[in-house]
Amino acid sequence: MDEVRPQSSISGSDRVRPRDTVTTEVLDGEAVLHVEGKPGLHVLNSTASLIWQNLDGQHTLNELASSLSQLAGVPFGTVQRDVLDAVRAFGDSGLLHGIAATGAADEPQTVVDGTAAISGDDLRFLPEPPHG
């Protein structure tokens, strides 16, 4: 069984990747994520989405930060801090392989931009029965 560790232990030398159960759809640079069996959706802004899409489990977070730093022309230290903050937030929300979520299991966690709780109740939008 893979080791599961807290998001707070994530460092720049780690190689992390999304859980296999996460589905990602990218629209205009923003990502919408769904975790199989969970009721919520997560929306990532374009920066968080860029980080998310580059979590390949092959490169370290420092390597990713270095690439993004060169790409954006922003100091490495600044980008490294943003990458670690974002990746720890991903971990906090149960989106990363081998990283334990710290939030309640069935509640969507705030990631970077937005979340939505999706109820499993098929009929919740319908009005109450007139005489029920």
Place this chain on the structure above:
Amino acid sequence: MTDHLKLLQSSVDLRYESPTYRALGYSFVIRCDDAALADYLASLFQQFQSRGPAQSVYTFCAIEDAGKPNYLLYCDDKMVDNHRRPAVPFATLLWHINRSVVRSSQDRVLIHASAVARGGVALLFPAAMESGKTTLAAGLVREGFDYITDETVAIDPMTGDVEPFPRALSVDEGSWDVLAGLRPEVPPGAEKYVGRQWQVPPSSIRPGSVSGRTYPRFIITPSYVPGGSTELVQIGRAEGVLILAEHSFNFARHGATGLRILAQVARRSVCYRLQVSDLARACSLVQGLVDGDLMDLSGDGATGQEEGSRG
């Protein structure tokens, strides 16, 4: 069949039986003992007329009880409602059919939204209850748009197209003034079945107004703000997906596939928030969007996507 229903059928003349109606994945027949009620039901459900066997048979009739009529509603052999006032089980009938349509159509991605169409493209209005979905759809159909639904948008998971569910529009009392011209005509003798909502058949707004299958092009989430401004603000497609999922009846059931379908819908759509205070102004804004988009599609150069400001 329960003994009670058998007894009922032997004592009540259920001489009026509808054709089979099919709405999305649900088919049903309604039997009743009142010609006026049969006429009224036919006016509300004619757009669903179909053929073949029905999944459910509703029975609506009156029996004498202590010298007064009591109105009974059955679905198959199960009593669903009974009341001295016929409007109550009638409202329950509409509610039960609506609920059954949702329950029987789970292979589609179902969104709590109204929708209209124009020029072969659909406009979806996902929103919570009391947000003005029905009022907006009614206003737009009155202005020449085709009608898809006032409550449940069904998206075909294979194509991403919208399958119409053109039930009679349920107009709440709060919108009667702005939609005064749509007050429905009820067949003589059926007035007693009318409750607190108008049931407006789409054909009574405009004959031939029911849309066929279409693909979505606009996702517009309305909110009714009395006394506020009426404005349209463009939002991102990711937010559009979030709004569709939040208002889905069955997103959790479709899971990752549902996300892919909603993303597919959003990618070919433009997404907006619409704050509505004035219905005519709201309809005009929406009409302007669509006209611009259609001109754009036909190569006339207008850009419907730039009508609203980016939020």
